[in-house]
Amino acid sequence: MRIAVGGFQHETNTFAPTRADYAAFESGGGWPPLTFGDAIAPRLEGANIPAAGAIGALHAAGHATVGLAWGAASPSAQVTKDAFERIGGAIVSRLADAGPVDGVYLDLHGAMVADHLDDGEGELLARVRRVVGPQVPVVASLDLHANVTRAMVAASDGMVAYRTYPHVDMAETGTRAARMLLDLIRRGKPLAKSVRTLDFLTGIPSQCTTIEPGRRLYALLERLEREHDTVLSFTPGFPMADFPECGMAVFGMGAEEARVQVAVAALRQAVADAEGEFRMELYAPDDAVRRAMKRGAPGAPVVLADTQDNPGAGGNGDTTGLLRALIEQKANDAVLGLLIDAPSAQRAHEVGQGGTSVFNLGGISKIPGDAPLSGEFTVEKLADGRFTCTGPMFKGFRMTLGNMALLRSRAAPGVRVVLASRKVQAADQEMFRHVGVEPRTQRIMALKSSVHFRADFEPIAKEVLVVKSPGPALADPAEFKWTRLRKDVRLRPLGPVRA
Numbered sequence: 474m475r476i477a478v479g480g481f482q483h484e485t486n487t488f489a490p491t492r493a494d495y496a497a498f499e500s501g502g503g504w505p506p507l508t509f510g511d512a513i514a515p516r517l518e519g520a521n522i523p524a525a526g527a528i529g530a531l532h533a534a535g536h537a538t539v540g541l542a543w544g545a546a547s548p549s550a551q552v553t554k555d556a557f558e559r560i561g562g563a564i565v566s567r568l569a570d571a572g573p574v575d576g577v578y579l580d581l582h583g584a585m586v587a588d589h590l591d592d593g594e595g596e597l598l599a600r601v602r603r604v605v606g607p608q609v610p611v612v613a614s615l616d617l618h619a620n621v622t623r624a625m626v627a628a629s630d631g632m633v634a635y636r637t638y639p640h641v642d643m644a645e646t647g648t649r650a651a652r653m654l655l656d657l658i659r660r661g662k663p664l665a666k667s668v669r670t671l672d673f674l675t676g677i678p679s680q681c682t683t684i685e686p687g688r689r690l691y692a693l694l695e696r697l698e699r700e701h702d703t704v705l706s707f708t709p710g711f712p713m714a715d716f717p718e719c720g721m722a723v724f725g726m727g728a729e730e731a732r733v734q735v736a737v738a739a740l741r742q743a744v745a746d747a748e749g750e751f752r753m754e755l756y757a758p759d760d761a762v763r764r765a766m767k768r769g770a771p772g773a774p775v776v777l778a779d780t781q782d783n784p785g786a787g788g789n790g791d792t793t794g795l796l797r798a799l800i801e802q803k804a805n806d807a808v809l810g811l812l813i814d815a816p817s818a819q820r821a822h823e824v825g826q827g828g829t830s831v832f833n834l835g836g837i838s839k840i841p842g843d844a845p846l847s848g849e850f851t852v853e854k855l856a857d858g859r860f861t862c863t864g865p866m867f868k869g870f871r872m873t874l875g876n877m878a879l880l881r882s883r884a885a886p887g888v889r890v891v892l893a894s895r896k897v898q899a900a901d902q903e904m905f906r907h908v909g910v911e912p913r914t915q916r917i918m919a920l921k922s923s924v925h926f927r928a929d930f931e932p933i934a935k936e937v938l939v940v941k942s943p944g945p946a947l948a949d950p951a952e953f954k955w956t957r958l959r960k961d962v963r964l965r966p967l968g969p970v971r972a
C-alpha cells in the first residue's frame with residue numbers, strides 16, 4: 474500500500490511573548506528542521522518522534538510511504554499565518570500531487586493556534602480530507618497536551634495521543650497510529666468514535682504521568698482498552714491557549730460503538746473523580762532554594778523546576794527570578810540552565826575561557842516582574858552547542874544551540890549558570906555535560922522545564938520542587954487573563970470558573 478505521511482507540530486501558548494514564524498520551523502528549535510518529501514524518513518529515523526515510529530512500522534509491514542512535509546517548532550505564541558499556510562499548504566498540495574494513496578498519517582500536536590485560526594489541526598485535517606475524500610482513512614497522532622476539538626474529530630478517522638509526560642512514548646504513539654491506519658484500511662469502513670470533555674483545567678506540572686493521579690489514570694486507560702476492545706486516549710490538554718475548546722478530553726475508537734462509549738465514559742469519570750489530586754504544591758523561589766540548600770547533596774541533587782519559563786510551554790528561557798534567589802542566598806554546588814541569552818553567550822565567547830566580566834543576564838522577554846540580572850561572572854567553559862541527547866525523552870535529538878557557556882558568579886561562587894543561544898527546555902543531562910557539568914555531582918540543579926526533565930533527572934534527584942518564578946507559562950491556569958475560553962470550565966482543579 475501507499476501511505477502519505479506528513480507532520481506539523483506546534484504547542485501554542487497564546488499568552489507567550491514570541492510567535493512561531495516560518496524560520497522557527499526551518500530551525501526546529503530542538504526538533505529536526507522542516508523537511509519535505511523523500512528526505513523526511515531518513516531525517517527522522519531513530520529519533521523519539523511520532524512520524525519516525527509510524528514510518529518505521531509502515532515500512533516494516535512492507536508498505537511504501539510518500540513523504541509530504543514535516544515540521545515542528547518550539548512552543549511559543551501563535552503560528553504566523555505565513556508559516557501555517559506555507560507548511561500546511563505544502564502538506565496539502567504534495568498530497569494532491571501524490572496521486573491515489575491508501576491512507577494518510579499525520580504527526581500533529583493538537584494545540585496549535587495560528588494568527589488566523591483557533592484550531593490549526595482541525596483546519597489542516599479538514600483540508601487533507603477535502604483532497605482524499607471520505608473513503609481514504611486519515612489518522613493522526615497527537616501530543617498528550619492536545620486540546621482536542623470537534624473539528625479534529627470530525628475530519629479524522631482516528632486519533633491516538635501520547636500516554637506519557639515526560640513524552641518518552643512519542644515514537645511508540647506513531648507506531649500505534651500507523652497500526653490503527655492499517656486496521657482502518659483493511660476494514661474498509663470507519664471505526665466508532667466517542668469523545669468526552671472535562672470541565673476543569675489543570676496546570677502542566679501536575680499532568681506528569683510518573684506521579685499521581687496520572688500514573689493511575691493511564692494504567693486504568695490500558696486496562697479499559699483491553700476490557701472493551703477500544704483504543705483510548707486521555708489528553709489533559711494545554712491550558713495556555715485562549716480559545717473556546719481549550720481543555721481536557723478522553724476519546725476512543727473501536728469496532729463496536731457501545732463498547733467504545735462505555736470505555737470512554739469510564740475513563741472520563743475516573744479523571745473527573747481525580748480532580749482534587751491534580752492540585753500541586755508550588756514553591757516561591759526563596760523557599761525552594763532554602764529547602765534545596767538543606768536537602769541537596771552531591772550525588773543526590775535537589776532539582777528545581779523553573780516551570781513558568783519553560784521553553785517547552787512558550788517561555789523564552791530568559792527570566793532570572795530563580796537565578797537571583799540562588800545568588801542572593803549564596804547556594805553551593807548549584808547550576809541553573811539553560812538560560813537562553815544569545816548576546817551574553819556571544820559575550821562569554823569574546824571574554825574567553827578563564828576571563829571575568831560584568832554580564833547582564835536574561836530578562837530579554839520583558840516578562841512582568843522580571844529584569845536582567847547584572848553581576849560579575851567568570852567564564853568557566855565555552856562550547857559550540859552541538860551535541861546529541863541521551864536521556865529517555867530526547868534520545869537521538871541532535872542539538873544545535875549556538876554559542877554556549879558556563880559562567881560562575883563572583884558574588885556567589887557556588888552558583889553557576891549555563892547559557893545557550895537557541896531555546897530548548899533543559900530536559901537532558903547532555904545539555905550540561907556539554908559544558909563540563911555532571912548533574913549528579915551537584916547539590917542543586919535548577920532547570921527551565923516543567924515535567925520533561927523528570928525522565929532524565931528524576932533518577933538522580935533527591936527530590937523535585939516545582940517553583941513559581943516569573944514567566945509566561947503560568948503553573949496555575951486560573952492566573953491567566955482568559956477572554957475566549959468557554960464559560961463553564963473551572964480554571965484550576967476545584968477552582969473558580971471564568972468571571
Ligand SMILES: [Zn+2]
Pocket residue numbers: 616617618640
Ligand atoms: Zn506535550
